[in-house]
Every structure is written in structure tokens, then in C-alpha cells.
Amino acid sequence: MKIMKFFLAVSAVLLIPCFAVHSAVDVAVDKAPINIDDKESLKRGAKSFVEYCLTCHGAEFMRYNRHRDLGMSESDILGQLIHTGQKVGDLMESAMRKKEAEAWFGVAPPDLSVIARARGADWLYTYLRTFYRDSSTVSGWNNLVFDKAAMPHVLHRLQGQQILSTNNQKDEQASITEKLEVIVPGIMTESEYNDFVIDLVNYMVYLGEPHATHRRELGEMVILFLFVLLGFAYLLKKEYWRDIH
Numbered sequence: 001m002k003i004m005k006f007f008l009a010v011s012a013v014l015l016i017p018c019f020a021v022h023s024a025v026d027v028a029v030d031k032a033p034i035n036i037d038d039k040e041s042l043k044r045g046a047k048s049f050v051e052y053c054l055t056c057h058g059a060e061f062m063r064y065n066r067h068r069d070l071g072m073s074e075s076d077i078l079g080q081l082i083h084t085g086q087k088v089g090d091l092m093e094s095a096m097r098k099k100e101a102e103a104w105f106g107v108a109p110p111d112l113s114v115i116a117r118a119r120g121a122d123w124l125y126t127y128l129r130t131f132y133r134d135s136s137t138v139s140g141w142n143n144l145v146f147d148k149a150a151m152p153h154v155l156h157r158l159q160g161q162q163i164l165s166t167n168n169q170k171d172e173q174a175s176i177t178e179k180l181e182v183i184v185p186g187i188m189t190e191s192e193y194n195d196f197v198i199d200l201v202n203y204m205v206y207l208g209e210p211h212a213t214h215r216r217e218l219g220e221m222v223i224l225f226l227f228v229l230l231g232f233a234y235l236l237k238k239e240y241w242r243d244i245h
Helices: 002-025 039-052 064-070 074-080 098-105 115-119 121-127 190-208 212-240
Strands: 059-063 131-133 141-143 160-169 175-185
Touching: 039 064, 039 074, 039 190, 059 064, 059 190, 064 074, 115 121, 115 190, 121 190
Parallel strands: 131 160
Antiparallel strands: 131 141, 160 175
């Protein structure tokens, strides 16, 4: 009993930093309509990832040839995803060197292989849609869910430029609200840009666990097998205890 109490006490102490970190980064985010079974969405997301993300970030836990699982042929991969002379079997590495990135941005951009598992799809979906102009930062950009983010808004040509406007509502509660306002339109409408981000985040979720769909299907088969086995086990039990009961 004493050993169990000691174990519980130690576990509680070790978990305190986890709760502290969670509360520190807890922000209101929008629900991301993710569907990793939608292969067409994943293909569009892969193309967007290569074009807009892979220049600075890498996905070093992923190989290009894994996109065959999405229905892409080797020629599709070479023509649509590889633009740097790499081979189909190579890892998806960033073209930017770490020292150069640290000199330009102050910190090297993180690898995005498991970013969706670390941050969550909802966080990424909100993050990519809430950049706004801020002259107080080095890049001239800021973000609602990641204050003073070192990353500039590389998708501003698509979304446009936003500013953070503050409205003072003088009512009985004297509340202050903040909202994003578009000052320079992008080449996409708001709906088109949201769909673009959904595909991109969907792909980043896929990056974190490319075999998730297969694992789920295998799990369903295993559960079905166990239910069938349970029936046979019950019949065997009845036969074994028939003469006793």
C-alpha cells in the first residue's frame, strides 16, 4: 500500500509540468474538418506542402515513394512533388540549411513530420488562417494563436493581408473584442483559402501517421475476430460444463 501511495505521489508531481504547459498554450481554435480517407484532398495537400512548406521546413520521417499509397505513380511523384532533383526513394528534406535558417529567422524552422501530432489539426487549421500584419515584429507578421511567431505569412498571396482590429463595446459589461480584418485581398476567396488550408492540414495529419487508415482497418478486423472467437469460447464453455450444471 505504501509503495502504491508513493507511486501515485511521484506520478502527480511529474504530471504537474504537463498541465502547466497545456494551460499556458491553451487557446480558442476552430475545428478542422479533417478526413485522411480523402485521397484527393491528401494529393492536393501534398502538392501545396511541397510548394509552400518544404522550402524552409522538412518532413524527414517521410519518403516521396510513400505517396504511392495515395494512388500516385512514380511519374506523378517526380512531376508533381519533386522539384529539386531528388529521387523517388529519398526523404522529404528541406532545401534550406540549418545555419542559414537561424541567420534569417533567428531559429531554424522545425521539421513538420509530426507537427500535427504535436500541435493538433485544429491548432494548425487556425494558425494558418490567423496571420495578421504587425509592424512590431521582425517579419512584419504576427499570429493570433502563436504570438511573435518567427514564421512570416508565406501564404499571404493566397489569403491576402489582415490586420487585428480592436472594438471597444461600451455596454454594461464594457467588453473589448478583437477580430481580423482583410485590408489587401488575396487571389483566393475566404472559402477557397479555407479549403486550401483544410487540404494542407489534412496532409500534415497524414504525415504524422501514414499508415493510420490501414491500422484502423486492421483494428476493426481484429475486433471482429475477437467477437467471433468469444462466441466459440462461450459454446466451448457450455459443452465443457454441460454434465456439471
